[in-house]
Amino acid sequence: MDNVTQDTKNTVLHGTAVVPGIRYAKAVWIKPRPKLPQAGAQVDEAQREAEYERFVAAADTVAERLSSRGERAVGAASEVLNATAGLVRDRGWRKAVKKNTTAGHPADYAVVAATTKFISMFEAAGGIMAERVTDLRDIRDRTIAEIRGEDEPGLPEVEGEVVLFADDLSPADTAALDTTQFTALVTELGGPTSHTAIIARQLNVPCIVAVGSDLNKIAAGEMVLVDGSEGSIEIGADAEDAKRQVAESKALAEKVALWRGPAQTSDGHRVQLLANVQDGKAAVTAAETEAEGIGLFRTEMCFLSATSEPSVEEQAKVYTKVLEAFPDSKVVVRSLDAGSDKPVAFATLADEMNPALGVRGLRIARANEGLLIRQLDAIAKAAADLGRGEDTPTWVMAPMVATAREAKWFAGLCAERGLTAGAMIEVPAAALMADKIMPHLDFVSIGTNDLTQYAMAADRMSPQLAYLTDPWQPAVLRLIKMTCDEGKRTDTPVGVCGEAAADPLLACVLTGLGVNSLSAASTALAAVGAQLAEVDLETCVRAAEAALNAEGAIAAREAVREIIPLPQA
Ligand code: PEP
Ligand code: MG
Numbered sequence: 001m002d003n004v005t006q007d008t009k010n011t012v013l014h015g016t017a018v019v020p021g022i023r024y025a026k027a028v029w030i031k032p033r034p035k036l037p038q039a040g041a042q043v044d045e046a047q048r049e050a051e052y053e054r055f056v057a058a059a060d061t062v063a064e065r066l067s068s069r070g071e072r073a074v075g076a077a078s079e080v081l082n083a084t085a086g087l088v089r090d091r092g093w094r095k096a097v098k099k100n101t102t103a104g105h106p107a108d109y110a111v112v113a114a115t116t117k118f119i120s121m122f123e124a125a126g127g128i129m130a131e132r133v134t135d136l137r138d139i140r141d142r143t144i145a146e147i148r149g150e151d152e153p154g155l156p157e158v159e160g161e162v163v164l165f166a167d168d169l170s171p172a173d174t175a176a177l178d179t180t181q182f183t184a185l186v187t188e189l190g191g192p193t194s195h196t197a198i199i200a201r202q203l204n205v206p207c208i209v210a211v212g213s214d215l216n217k218i219a220a221g222e223m224v225l226v227d228g229s230e231g232s233i234e235i236g237a238d239a240e241d242a243k244r245q246v247a248e249s250k251a252l253a254e255k256v257a258l259w260r261g262p263a264q265t266s267d268g269h270r271v272q273l274l275a276n277v278q279d280g281k282a283a284v285t286a287a288e289t290e291a292e293g294i295g296l297f298r299t300e301m302c303f304l305s306a307t308s309e310p311s312v313e314e315q316a317k318v319y320t321k322v323l324e325a326f327p328d329s330k331v332v333v334r335s336l337d338a339g340s341d342k343p344v345a346f347a348t349l350a351d352e353m354n355p356a357l358g359v360r361g362l363r364i365a366r367a368n369e370g371l372l373i374r375q376l377d378a379i380a381k382a383a384a385d386l387g388r389g390e391d392t393p394t395w396v397m398a399p400m401v402a403t404a405r406e407a408k409w410f411a412g413l414c415a416e417r418g419l420t421a422g423a424m425i426e427v428p429a430a431a432l433m434a435d436k437i438m439p440h441l442d443f444v445s446i447g448t449n450d451l452t453q454y455a456m457a458a459d460r461m462s463p464q465l466a467y468l469t470d471p472w473q474p475a476v477l478r479l480i481k482m483t484c485d486e487g488k489r490t491d492t493p494v495g496v497c498g499e500a501a502a503d504p505l506l507a508c509v510l511t512g513l514g515v516n517s518l519s520a521a522s523t524a525l526a527a528v529g530a531q532l533a534e535v536d537l538e539t540c541v542r543a544a545e546a547a548l549n550a551e552g553a554i555a556a557r558e559a560v561r562e563i564i565p566l567p568q569a
Helices: 045-072 075-089 092-100 107-125 127-131 133-148 171-175 193-201 213-217 239-258 280-287 299-303 313-324 361-367 369-385 404-416 427-433 435-439 447-453 475-490 504-513 523-531 537-548 551-563
Strands: 005-006 013-014 017-021 024-030 162-166 182-187 208-209 222-225 232-235 272-276 293-299 329-332 393-399 420-424 443-447 495-496 518-522
Touching: 013 213, 013 272, 017 193, 017 213, 017 222, 024 182, 024 495, 045 075, 045 092, 045 107, 045 133, 045 171, 075 092, 075 133, 075 193, 075 361, 092 107, 107 127, 107 133, 133 171, 171 193, 182 193, 182 475, 193 208, 193 523, 222 239, 239 523, 272 523, 280 293, 280 313, 280 523, 293 299, 293 313, 293 518, 299 313, 313 329, 313 369, 361 369, 369 404, 393 404, 393 443, 404 420, 404 435, 420 427, 420 435, 427 435, 427 447, 427 475, 435 443, 435 475, 443 475, 447 475, 475 504, 475 537, 475 551, 504 518, 504 523, 504 537, 504 551, 518 523, 537 551
Parallel strands: 024 162, 162 182, 182 208, 272 293, 272 518, 293 329, 329 393, 393 420, 420 443, 443 495, 495 518
Antiparallel strands: 005 013, 013 232, 017 208, 024 222, 222 232
């Protein structure tokens, strides 16, 4: 197995690292979900109405419990709890349950059948919708437990500090977490964009996802050493050594909290740290951090629920909100990256066999150039209305560029509107053809999420393939090197805006390869800045060489950790 290493004494499991931090505590498992009923039992006709009322009473109790937790929580946690409560109150779902009780099914089975129908619909929609399937299973299980008078599934009562283990955590469980007790989270499933990951980041609790079924070998009560930056879970660690690592990790976290930009290596080599945002709200939050600007504005995320294309004026308003948050700094706006895991109703082709390899990103605009032109007009309008000019650059980049011809066409449309044009390097062909693509552009930004998915031929949403969709894969680093080498030769700025930029150790490798800017979730930037401040450029270059020459992702990370120790607290 790729995710288990073993020596005589210790077992080490590996998953996808989501939130850094080292913790050493007893493992506890989430309380089991109720056993699902099978079809078959029939309720007398006279009792069917009462059976539905039994469901309504249980669902109302579950919804109220979630709402009152939502009132006590803050930020994303509160939003998640209220959204989950909203699902329990959803009229469509309740109507589907009613149909089933009216047909004679007992309340618990009626809930299962109704939810299964919605799960299939969400899974068929794919992408972000499919990730919400965990929410549906969660409301199903809570409601069934309530109907039967069983304990609510989810977080156990615990004493002292523990590490929480689960197959997958429901949003409601994660949102209700008391992180003084649950000091780290480890899940068998889930991905870096799952709710578990999003809330773990907000709570800043060390978190590892997608460990795989080997996680079940860890019994409740066992002491585990969890390293959220390496993505490792160790059983049998030496207690004294583990406690020392935890103390160092906590001291480091304090140091990171005190870090101030702008980012540079210990010998003064500057690396621009920028924020990834999806709307005005995230941009405002980013402006409160050390982010020097925005390196990736995912415009498609603003239109996931739009059923028709917003007008140029409407779009300009949305973009203005983001630009306003950084009135004096660089903002990189990405043109619509609709399709695949981000279905945008007015821009996505239905029923493709293989949407990740289909008509997504810039490819949509080949058959619908007007869509891209109107978006560029809206970006240009928003920038002009705010009086942004040379000192406050508004850059625009296209997703999924694969050929020089596409780059030239996009750059031409940008030039007609006075916009600075760039491209994402996220299709391996673009990295391989960087010498032909770059001459058309003012900058490029490497999207390591997709570059890894396509280089490794591994679906980025698949928890089973997380060991392949790891940007530490030397194959991916070699493509990044090709891009950086060409950037240096042609004096074209090369940024990275995929999740790789959020990994402090990998950020040193990227800097060594010649990346000029790193763009990530704004909450991740301080840890990156603090790590860069500890190393000089020559060490970054050596780290990059070691990673490029490693035989796999885990070996690359280990080789670099030998060269670059954790920052000293
Ligand atoms: C990427 O692919 O790395 C990227 C930044 O874009 P997205 O995650 O939105 O596909
Ligand atoms: Mg991408």
